[in-house]
Amino acid sequence: MPSSLSGPVNPPPRFRRSPNLEWFCALTLLIAALTLFLTNLGLVALRDWDEGIVAQVAREIWQNPQSWLHPTLHGDPYLNKPPLVHGLIALSYQVFGIADEVSARFPGAILGALSVPLLYVVGRELWPRQAPAIWASLAYMTWLPVVRHGRLAMLEGAILCFWLLWILCLLRTRRNLQYSLGLGIAVTLVGLTKGVMLVILFGALSLGFLLWDTPRLLSSTWFWLGISLGALPLAAWYLAQWQYYGQDFLVENLLNQSASRVWDSVEGNTGPPWYYLLELLKYGFPTLIFLPAGLRLTWQNQTLSWSRLILVCGGGYLGAISLMGTKLPWYILPLYPILALAVGVVFSDIWDYMERRGQPSYHPQPIYPKAWFWCFVVMALATWAVTLLLGYSLTEIMDVPILYLTVTFLAASVTLTLSAILIARRNPHLPSVLMWGWFVTLMVFVCSFDWVWELNEDYPVKPVAAMIAQESQGQPVYTSHPYNRPSLNFYANRPVISASLDQLHEYWHREVPTCLLLDDESFEQLNLGDDDLVAITVDWILACHVGKGTIAAPILQAPGEPPLS
Numbered sequence: 001m002p003s004s005l006s007g008p009v010n011p012p013p014r015f016r017r018s019p020n021l022e023w024f025c026a027l028t029l030l031i032a033a034l035t036l037f038l039t040n041l042g043l044v045a046l047r048d049w050d051e052g053i054v055a056q057v058a059r060e061i062w063q064n065p066q067s068w069l070h071p072t073l074h075g076d077p078y079l080n081k082p083p084l085v086h087g088l089i090a091l092s093y094q095v096f097g098i099a100d101e102v103s104a105r106f107p108g109a110i111l112g113a114l115s116v117p118l119l120y121v122v123g124r125e126l127w128p129r130q131a132p133a134i135w136a137s138l139a140y141m142t143w144l145p146v147v148r149h150g151r152l153a154m155l156e157g158a159i160l161c162f163w164l165l166w167i168l169c170l171l172r173t174r175r176n177l178q179y180s181l182g183l184g185i186a187v188t189l190v191g192l193t194k195g196v197m198l199v200i201l202f203g204a205l206s207l208g209f210l211l212w213d214t215p216r217l218l219s220s221t222w223f224w225l226g227i228s229l230g231a232l233p234l235a236a237w238y239l240a241q242w243q244y245y246g247q248d249f250l251v252e253n254l255l256n257q258s259a260s261r262v263w264d265s266v267e268g269n270t271g272p273p274w275y276y277l278l279e280l281l282k283y284g285f286p287t288l289i290f291l292p293a294g295l296r297l298t299w300q301n302q303t304l305s306w307s308r309l310i311l312v313c314g315g316g317y318l319g320a321i322s323l324m325g326t327k328l329p330w331y332i333l334p335l336y337p338i339l340a341l342a343v344g345v346v347f348s349d350i351w352d353y354m355e356r357r358g359q360p361s362y363h364p365q366p367i368y369p370k371a372w373f374w375c376f377v378v379m380a381l382a383t384w385a386v387t388l389l390l391g392y393s394l395t396e397i398m399d400v401p402i403l404y405l406t407v408t409f410l411a412a413s414v415t416l417t418l419s420a421i422l423i424a425r426r427n428p429h430l431p432s433v434l435m436w437g438w439f440v441t442l443m444v445f446v447c448s449f450d451w452v453w454e455l456n457e458d459y460p461v462k463p464v465a466a467m468i469a470q471e472s473q474g475q476p477v478y479t480s481h482p483y484n485r486p487s488l489n490f491y492a493n494r495p496v497i498s499a500s501l502d503q504l505h506e507y508w509h510r511e512v513p514t515c516l517l518l519d520d521e522s523f524e525q526l527n528l529g530d531d532d533l534v535a536i537t538v539d540w541i542l543a544c545h546v547g548k549g550t551i552a553a554p555i556l557q558a559p560g561e562p563p564l565s
Helices: 019-038 050-063 084-096 102-126 130-141 144-151 156-173 179-194 196-213 215-219 221-230 232-245 247-263 275-283 287-300 305-323 329-355 370-396 400-424 430-446 453-457 461-471 486-492 501-508 520-525
Strands: 477-479 496-498 514-518 533-536 541-545
Touching: 019 102, 019 130, 019 144, 019 430, 050 084, 050 102, 050 486, 084 102, 084 156, 084 179, 102 130, 102 144, 102 156, 102 305, 102 329, 130 144, 130 329, 130 430, 144 156, 144 275, 144 329, 144 430, 156 179, 156 196, 156 305, 156 329, 179 196, 179 221, 179 232, 196 215, 196 232, 196 247, 196 305, 221 232, 232 247, 275 305, 275 329, 287 305, 287 329, 287 370, 305 329, 329 430, 370 400, 400 430, 461 486, 461 514, 461 533, 461 541, 477 501, 486 496, 501 514, 501 520, 514 520, 520 541
Parallel strands: 477 496, 477 514
Antiparallel strands: 514 541, 533 541
16 A cells, blocks of 8 residues: 555654644534535525425425335335435424425535535545645535535535545555445445445446555455445345335336436436536636646656546546436536545645745745636636626616625635736735635625526426415316426425426316416416416416316417417
């Protein structure tokens, strides 16, 4: 095992660890992460798709605790994902109630915040010095996708936490085989969160790393025994599902919802092989600017374990998800802690100029690539332009969401401008100014109404759901909206099923009580009368009847005709 990772037997005084200092650094990172991940969790509604589904499954576990082993979604078996995170959210409902979004997002946000000090501990396993571990953790914590998805009621915050626990136990197993049991427990946690296919992918990456770095472990019986014992709960859960559901579970969970994502695009979520590179380019800045330098240092140090971990786990994971048929933005998240390790090396090298002052070989200033300066100049000019446009909008109309966005872009503009100045002056304080400024920027951003910007893509569900819950009296609800919205289903506490105009006409004429959620055009085309109208919001009309409907056949208009009056 390379000594660079485990540390020399008698490390020099500079590298000797102080337990109190280690705990202080980890605790400080945890407090900063909790502040960022927990602030204003309930400011905005749950989003489609995963949040609405996860929250509803958790609600049904909370309402019927006996269903935790075999969860349901609106009464039907839920075979998409294992229920670990759903069960944690159900516990959160039990403690905090189900009154707002905080209780749904709280468990994932806590686990996402815990991943920050976990990355620090991983870094301390990889380097004898603290600086790379600290800077890697800060870079990881201030990456926008990590913060956003870690705060949502989804599975991603948990996966980030369990993936880093997996890596930590994998690294420590090289010098203490007892951690193989912890590695097996991490296997169980990942499997009970996302399913066995992700376990297979993470396992393949771990195997590749050990083959390159510590192949002796693979011949150890105790290593495999510890993993097997830790993974027993995962095997028991899958066995319980197979015994309860039979062939349906194997087809739906293992094939349709897991394996088929490799060669097929599930629910139309597809993209080119470079899809995730575009995701990095869209949301990885400004930290992404330092990644090429970090990857270059990684390539130059292939004899060291930290480099091997980045190359195998980072390159292998990116290649695997890029070749998959199904493409979703949050699939890239387990790559961010690996990339943060590479960025941490770059920031640590810059910070070393501060520590080497006064030494005979001291060089007064770091030498930054010119590309860094121009990248920060371009970003600073762009953010200043957006800030001025938003500020001008505020002079026309004082709007709270625009005010928060203005302050967010102002903080980003100042941070990027100061970073460009520090690069031009070759100042080694660049990492600290950039990380602190970006932390403040993200803090302002999560206080805004736009941190879940997907909510702006469709109508607000909470007023419509309140109308349905108050007026529908338990009838099935069908809507003219072109697709189902899980967040609406959650807030209405019942499925609101999308249907065509002909289907809506058929449902209305059934003998059973029925409700229709219609837009204005569909209401007119179905020729409903005012007596059928129960409630109305800005965008939607709710029509209900308690028996057979009395409306005439729908008046369908040909494409291109003007709307009916």
